[in-house]
Amino acid sequence: MVSVEDFGEYETEWCPGCGNFMILKAIKRALAELGKEPHEVLLTSGIGQSSKLPHYLKCNVFNGLHGRSLPPAIGAKVANHELTVLAVTGDGDCYGEGGNHFVHNIRRNPNITLIVHDNQIYGLTKGQASPTSELGMKTNIQNHGVFNTPLNPLSLAISLDCSFVSRGFAGDVDHLTELIKKAIQHKGFSLVDVLQPCVSFNKLNTFKWYSERVYRMEEEDHSPKDRVKAFERSLEWDERIPLGVFYVNEKPTFEDHLEILASGPLVKNKADPEKVDELLDSFI
Numbered sequence: 282m283v284s285v286e287d288f289g290e291y292e293t294e295w296c297p298g299c300g301n302f303m304i305l306k307a308i309k310r311a312l313a314e315l316g317k318e319p320h321e322v323l324l325t326s327g328i329g330q331s332s333k334l335p336h337y338l339k340c341n342v343f344n345g346l347h348g349r350s351l352p353p354a355i356g357a358k359v360a361n362h363e364l365t366v367l368a369v370t371g372d373g374d375c376y377g378e379g380g381n382h383f384v385h386n387i388r389r390n391p392n393i394t395l396i397v398h399d400n401q402i403y404g405l406t407k408g409q410a411s412p413t414s415e416l417g418m419k420t421n422i423q424n425h426g427v428f429n430t431p432l433n434p435l436s437l438a439i440s441l442d443c444s445f446v447s448r449g450f451a452g453d454v455d456h457l458t459e460l461i462k463k464a465i466q467h468k469g470f471s472l473v474d475v476l477q478p479c480v481s482f483n484k485l486n487t488f489k490w491y492s493e494r495v496y497r498m499e500e501e502d503h504s505p506k507d508r509v510k511a512f513e514r515s516l517e518w519d520e521r522i523p524l525g526v527f528y529v530n531e532k533p534t535f536e537d538h539l540e541i542l543a544s545g546p547l548v549k550n551k552a553d554p555e556k557v558d559e560l561l562d563s564f565i
């Protein structure tokens with residue numbers, strides 16, 4: 282039986298009280314409750330406070346460039362589709378610098394889970410506006426207030442017909458754990474956007490601010506199969522902010538289209554040097 286302790290306990294560089302701690306806790310709990318062994322899991326990330334998360338649990342890890350958590354995730358998934366692959370990223374890393382990878386991997390639909398620590402700020406670089414920062418929020422750089430229209434990741438994902446779209450809150454670890462479990466179990470590209478207070482640099486979207494607004498969508502109240510309703514729901518913000526699974530659309534994954542994977546993971550194929558020679562010769 283797998284336990285949370287199997288994923289280890291490490292010292293972090295996060296500020297005391299940061300929402301990242303709860304996301305780490307929820308990921309460990311979700312993996313343990315699903316019975317995933319550390320060696321069966323790969324976490325990829327880019328650059329940011331959020332992207333440090335894979336350093337703080339025991340499993341396979343690839344920490345790459347800013348905005349680039351998804352390319353190694355899909356590469357690894359194709360090489361070994363038996364791996365449980367999670368890309369862990371921040372709102373800047375995923376929706377800003379990595380925006381093109383976000384859009385096009387939704388279209389590809391690899392069977393991976395994307396967890397976005399959405400603190401509505403660039404935390405690591407000390408508090409510049411990110412794509413999800415609120416209009417009017419003042420920062421050291423945006424000292425007259427943010428005037429770029431915020432990006433709504435859920436609406437964007439639903440408009441692209443993303444296979445699984447959800448939102449959690451770092452202040453509700455039980456609910457977030459269940460969401461991450463559902464996202465991992467879903468076959469296809471699964472987005473978990475997590476509202477995560479940054480206690481050092483985002484003085485607007487605090488634990489109190491989120492707690493006063495977030496609510497769990499109940500199953501009888503929302504059907505994730507209805508794309509138009511899901512889109513409408515994704516527009517709810519300000520006074521009330523819904524949490525839960527917004528949209529689900531089961532469809533073939535990227536790996537399903539790759540016939541070569543039908544006989545098993547590529548990593549289990551024995552290398553045949555003669556075939557490599559034949560291939561190289563064919564280019565002469």
Ligand SMILES: Cc1ncc(C[n+]2csc(CCOP(=O)(O)OP(=O)(O)O)c2C)c(N)n1
Binds near residue numbers: 329330371378
């Ligand atoms: C190409 C590139 N541009 C900019 C940076 C500087 N940089 C590093 S982390 C970061 C912002 C991270 O913000 P986010 O992804 O929201 O993560 P957080 O720290 O808030 O968790 C920036 C701008 C970089 N490392 N590489």
Ligand code: SF4
Binds near residue numbers: 299404405479
């Ligand atoms: S700067 Fe913000 S996001 Fe980064 S560790 Fe500190 S509180 Fe967390």
Ligand SMILES: [Mg+2]
Binds near residue numbers: 373399402411
């Ligand atoms: Mg951020």
